[in-house]
Amino acid sequence: MQPALISPASGTILGIPAYIIYILIPLAGVGIFAYIIFKRLAPLLKAAPDPRFNRIGERIQSVLKIWLAQWRHPRYMLAGVVHIFLFAGFLILGARSTQLVFIGFADGFTLPGFGGGFGDFYNVLKDYAATWVLIAVSIAAVRRGIFKPARYAVPPQYGRDHTWEALLVLGLIATLVISESLFEASLIAAELQKGLHAALVAPLTLVWLFKHLLSAASLQTLQSLHSATYFIHEIVFFFFLCFLPMGKHFHVITSLFNVFFMRLEKGNVKPVRHGVDDEGLDDLESFGVKVFEDFTWKHMLDFYTCADCGRCSDRCPANAVGRPLSPRFISIKGRDYAFKHYPLLGGNGGEPKALIGDIYSEDEIWSCTTCGACEQECPL
Ligand code: HEM
Ligand code: SF4
Ligand code: SF4
Known part of the structure; x- marks a missing residue:
């Protein structure tokens, strides 16, 4: 059966088959990201040792509690709850973003295990996740940009204000969820216009809202929107990935490892050098x-x-x-x-x-x- 709209993998961009561009974007994005991480590891490779592969069970428990369950976040209630929604949304939407990358050169690609009943359930879940992520970033942006809580202020001796970085990242996340929802909603609106079978849309989600707003749009408008939002999503996704290791959002990548390797002993101060006892101290150069x-x-x-x-x-x-x-x-x-x-x-x-x-x-x-x-x- 003829699809309602031309898919990203079947289209053209400036006369070039789009699938070529949609192979090059992830290749470039992942390549640049790997290079940045390699450079970021350079000082760690020169650093002093600190064996942290002990007490694996306790470390996994810390990851489950502090990383996955975001245990310490609600100590600051509003920021904490907003972050829990952001984090949960990202865990859910990660699968959709991965699927979208493949859709650029493999029409109708589905991740293994994401077909059938689970696929339908996941589609509803990810539509709600995209919606709550947009609400969460909007609240975070208002806090950051308008209310400016005192703990984020940068005293003059420590340099320039950091608000722009926070707002840029919140804006990138908002662009990701809006473009993903428009990409999906434009296809559903076209399918409905052509009387084709369309995916179920969960009420009160972004996709649901956009589907209603687009119900009277022409097929040409829907096609342009479908193609443009896919392109925007891919560019922003890989830009975001490469921007993470540039500043405070590095934590999106490093947090899992940092929590896993956290210090488990409390109430002590680390020794002068790891593995050096009192007698060995005299032999140390520094x-x-x-x-x-x-x-x-x-x-x-x-x-x-x-x-x-x-x-x-x-x-x-x-x-x-x-x-x-x-x-x-x-x-x-x-x-x-x-x-x-x-x-x-x-x-x-x-x-x-x-x-x-x-x-x-x-x-x-x-x-x-x-x-x-x-x-x-x-x-x-
Ligand atoms: C996929 C994973 C994650 C994403 C996408 C993410 C995203 C974000 C974003 C966008 C902010 C800025 C919020 C704002 O400006 O108000 C933020 C702040 C923060 N994130 Fe994450 N994060 C992730 C994982 C984590 C994890 C696992 C932890 C801790 C274990 C964590 C700890 C923090 C903290 C402490 C802040 C500052 C919150 C505050 O202002 O009180 N993040 N994160
Ligand atoms: S070290 Fe950084 S992440 Fe941890 S509490 Fe301080 S400012 Fe927040
Ligand atoms: S350990 Fe030092 S830096 Fe940390 S809270 Fe106590 S006084 Fe402040």
Whole structure:
């Protein structure tokens, strides 16, 4: 049977068969993403060791509780609940985004196990997920852009405001869910106009809303919308993927690993060097952390994973009494140093800088009471 609209894989873009472009976009996107990750791993490969493959059962439990169940998020109720919806939506929509990539060069592609009854159930679920993700990003954008909670503010000594990055990412996520819903709704509207069998549409979803809005549109308009929204979805999806390792949204990728490898002991301070007992201390050339590369790979992963939420600084007693310490900016400054000295283009950035003086101030470090409140509060 003739489909109601020309599918992405069967169309043309500027006279070129579209499937060629829809093979090249993911190849380029995944290639650039792999290159960025390879570069981001460079400082971790030079870092001090820290064995974290013990107590696997407890680590899996942490992942289930802190990562999957987002246990610490609702301590800040509105931001926490919004994030739970965003995170759940992403887990659900990940399968749809993967399917869409393949649809670009393999008409009617379905992921293994996503046919039949489960496929129908999934279609309804993903339509609701796209809808609640759009509501969640809208609430987050209003909080960020209009209400501006104090914990996100950047004091002048720490550089420029970070709101643009938050709003850009929220905008990209909104574009993804809107384009996916329009892509689907335009096809359903065309199928209904042509009297063909159309997929069931769950009420009060974005697809349902768009299907109603498009019911009187011409077939030509529906076709243009169908093709354009697919293109936009693919470009934004791979741009988003490559943008993640550029800043605070790196946590979307690193959070799983960071939580898995988290410190399980509480109430202690790490030894000067891992695996060196008291007698071996005399043989060490250097103690503690003098340059960035003296940090362990897990410290660096912590810096990469920081979502810039400011919850740690909000709970830090030193910060509360006006000492020059913000644990949030201990992470952000560490991350900024890694990005600057291990750039994406060119070699690694010359001589390591002294940690105290060049990155952190002495006052900042000595203001810490080692109470551990920041660690306890951090959702990541
Ligand atoms: C697919 C996975 C994820 C996505 C798409 C995602 C997305 C986001 C987005 C868009 C924001 C910004 C919200 C805003 O600006 O208000 C955010 C913030 C945040 N995310 Fe995630 N995230 C993911 C996974 C996680 C996980 C697993 C954790 C923790 C285990 C986490 C912790 C955080 C924290 C702490 C914030 C800051 C929240 C606040 O302001 O209180 N994220 N995330
Ligand atoms: S350990 Fe305590 S004093 Fe030190 S940065 Fe964390 S919350 Fe602040
Ligand atoms: S270290 Fe943790 S609590 Fe602090 S700003 Fe980063 S993600 Fe938030």
